Amino acid sequence: MATGYPETRYPDDTRHRVPAALRAPVAGRTWREFLYLILNLPMGIIGFVYAVTMLSCGAGLLITFLGVPVLAAMLAGCRGLGRIERGRARALLRMDVAEPEPIRQRGSGLMAWVGGLFRSGTSWRHVLYAFLLFPWGVFTFVVAVVLWTYGWAALTYPLWQWVFPAYVHRPGLQVFSNGDYSLYLDGPFKITLTVLVGLLLVLATPWVIRGLAGVDRLMVGGLLGPSRLATRVHELETDRGTVVDTAAADLRRIERDLHDGAQARLVALAMDLGLAKEKLAEDPEAAAKMVDEAHGEVKTALQELRDLARGIHPAILTDRGLGPALSAVAARCTVPVAVAVDLPARPVPAIEGIAYFTVSELLTNISKHSGASRATVDIWQTEDRMLLQVSDDGRGGASAEAGSGLAGLAERLDAVDGLLVVDSPAGGPTRITAELPWRA
Structure with a gap:
């Protein structure tokens, strides 16, 4: 109010x-x-x-x-x-x-x-x-x-x-x-x-x-005016709708990636192996060549499945925590990224996962849109909040207006009582700060 x-x-x-x-x-x-x-x-x-x-x-x-x-x-x-x-x-x-x-x-x-x-x-x-x-x-x-x-x-x-x-x-x-x-x-x-x-x-x-x-x-x-309890209930209902929509969108993305990626490759692989089996007696050399191509398709399908699994929840995040997981994400970014994680303990898995995917999405935006030469990721804990700050020296102009990717990210953070603040004047630099509740 x-x-x-x-x-x-x-x-x-x-x-x-x-x-x-x-x-x-x-x-x-x-x-x-x-x-x-x-x-x-x-x-x-x-x-x-x-x-x-x-x-x-x-x-x-x-x-x-x-x-x-x-x-x-x-x-x-x-x-x-x-x-x-x-x-x-x-x-x-x-x-x-x-x-x-x-x-x-x-x-x-x-x-x-x-x-x-x-x-x-x-x-x-x-x-x-x-x-x-x-x-x-x-x-x-x-x-x-x-x-x-x-x-x-x-x-x-x-x-x-x-x-x-x-x-x-x-x-x-x-x-x-x-x-x-x-x-x-x-x-x-x-x-x-x-x-x-x-x-x-x-x-x-x-x-x-x-x-x-x-x-x-x-x-x-x-x-x-509205009571605090009623306001909080309304916020929770809105946030629940956001979480449900986000989960449904993630499921659709996973289904699409499986259907268009690994599933299509596995179907093609099954057909190639079937043809190779038929040619094995008649033309062993052609069959061997087809098996070799199928072997390459298997490797590609496995890599796509690994990428898909990493997008759902990376194993390195579960095994080693936020610092190593974000360092791995930074290594795949097209610009040099310095990562600094200063946390007294690991947060709960839900908050850790949200922090990971928030930084991942922000680094993806830097790779695609910023034109930056370098970027930094800083994560620290203050009182009952965990703060993430992703900065770059790119062209700036990022906005969290409705319809943008940052607006969707802000909605997902709001669903867990988080906050996204965008400071990106035209000409740069860009500094995006996210706050999440700290629960260890």
Whole structure:
């Protein structure tokens, strides 16, 4: 879920001349947040009245079946209120709150939807928000309006102080009276003091408003956005789909390589040996030549099978670990590659395999596309992460945009809570860093 504010741009001289404390009272952010706090009151009243009314009626009618649809309407209405509140937060607080998880139905039909509505923790969090917004809205409305009004009124007091002697026949604004003594804001000293107090309030109020708006951000994000558990479940479901798609693609690749490579050679070999068997009695020399050619085909088929097995899971990785396995991959690269592996122990086989194939794919890209003269591979462990960095001095311009090979690699890393960062400006050099969870 993303929050924050777009940076306000000022000319360089203004940015340095006017401190943030002096800009705050007239900044757009302050006025947007002030409006948000003002609107808390009417929105709180609407939500509170609706939730209390529907909850009371629904609870009272639970002795009959009518209470269930009334309570369901309360939950649905509070979810609708939450949609409005997320829009208000986006418009005034510049807070992008993701939509919560949808209602999960067990079956189809109206009753399945109602059941999902009652089981949804998101629905009840929306009801809680409707209850909390009312008292919080009263508080924020009073604080924001009082501070803002009194601050600007005191700051501009000299501009409207003349109203009292002209129309009310008093020397100034009366701030205290006990029958025997009255205190009026008149005279240069009192007016100056009033302006100073107003200036302090005007300068302090924006920061009070921002603090109150910060609490609103917590409420909106915590009660109206997706829960952490639901977000994590969605990520795991997405990652599971990526893993399944990747596994299916690997199986199709293996099947295609077997069908087009080793299988085709073995079929041709069987045919050649059959012909050689038929010619063995009639033309031994031709049969011997055909057997010799078949022997060459056997060697080629064996090499293809070794390459295919290495692509599934290389034996050197299982037997000797990541360092020797990557050194073997680097030796097959078309550019010189320096490999440095600094790990305190071997990671679990799954992470080790992902690291191996990630580096292999990146080195393949260097061979095919980079135009580099040298490359380096560095692997190390820091805290609970394993980092891989593959660098080259090629032409650069690599990108992990959708549809590219790097984008697919990033998706596979994301499936195990990994991360891929590409730094490849035009003209090079290219530095690609991958992070994987460390599990030894």
